[in-house]
Amino acid sequence: MNSTFQDINLLLMLPLFTILGIAIFFGSCTYSYTFSQENGSSDMRLREEVKFKWRTAPHGSQKYIGPQNAQEIMDALDSDYNSGLLKAEVSVFREVGEKKITTHSSNLTMGEIDARYPRAEWLQLLLDRGITIENFHNYSVHLLKRHTLAFLEDNPDLRHLEIFDIPPTDDWETYKAAYIDKLVKHHHESRKS
Template sequence: MKDIQHAQEMIDTIHEAIEKNNRFGEEFIEKIQERLEGQRRSSEEHIENLQKQIQAETKSAEEQIERLHRAKEEHERNIDERIQSLHEDTDEISRTIEVQVEGIQNHLERVRESAEKHVERAHEVMEQNAEIAEEQIEKIREQMQEFIENAEEELESLNEQIEQQRDVIEIRSEHINVKTETQVDQQSTYDIVQLLMANYDSDYDRRHAGITINRSYSVNGVEKLKYSGKLVPLYEVDEIYPRDEWLQTLIDRGMTIQNLDEYCHCLNARDYLMRVKDKPEVWKSGILDIPPTDNWDIYQESYINSLVEPK
């Protein structure tokens, strides 16, 4: 009995739930219908607005098309008018050109006639000038012949003067040579040294500073001495071998110095002695064909003699 009652209660509960779901479903359906109705009305309003907008735009487009048609017609009328005007201008220009061409042709005809007259006159003048030119050429030939004869006489006179001047120059040259030889004989070697130093010292100092050397000396294929680089500084060389005394020694032994190159060569020869003065093995080596010795003074003398009388 209790089970039947319980089942009845469950059935009632289920019926209530079904009714509740039905009510909920009806309410949900009603809400959906209301929403659909709202969307339908909104769509209809939107469609109506679009139709109005389309109508307005269509009307505006039709008005714009109408304006374009009117503008096109106006433009075509303007073009037709301009074409007509151009035709008229072209006709006027053509007539003007024809008139100008006719005038130019007439002018050319007059110029041609005038040119023919000038040519004819020029031929006449040329014939007259040819006769005059022949006369002038004949006169010029006579003048040239006279000039040649005079020139030959003047040339002969000049040759005589040149010969006389040559004799005078030879006499003067002989006199100058005699005078120079006398002056050289009278001039002391000291004066020569001073003159050389006055003429070349400044240039020698400048050259010395820029010289770079690379020397190697061998005897029978065996290297005995080698050095390179700048020359020994002048203040050191001049202290050991004063340039005036060095030059005096060379000149006294018969060396002649005639230019800056020879002057520099003579003074730069001191550089070698500066490098070997403390190297007895070099004195004994026989380089530069200097006889071997262990005496420095003898080696110096032999080196100086080799400068004056190179082998």
């Protein structure tokens, strides 16, 4: 008789353990916000991706209404960017049937990117060319472009694929200037539409 009651106690505890297990599982999950963009031809494509912790990244529609200068923008958005960034990656792939075959990939750290293209200088360069930062999403996308630039600098063979419709060149400074011109042009075109 005692064993019957012990089994019932165990059955009564089962829902409690189930609920605790679910709470632990979902409590430890990291929800994320990911932005990715692809450029290129049907043969060869470049993919840019940035991923943030969901709880840390401000909602994309929250408008930044402060002054359009690098330091003010960084003061407003940088701490969320730094604490929420999970991954920034640039890769080139080919599509073969249903499969995507990565041919080049870069996972430079934020420290490496900041050393090559300091945030304040990069943002001010874009702002001086007429780009505006309107929200966190906008901010993170424009900082991601530094990863793409470093990736293209490290892989000179990719500059001959015309992924961005930039004429092939071995001269890095010429290519870099053309890439920045493309960013600015795309920004102005997207604001018109």
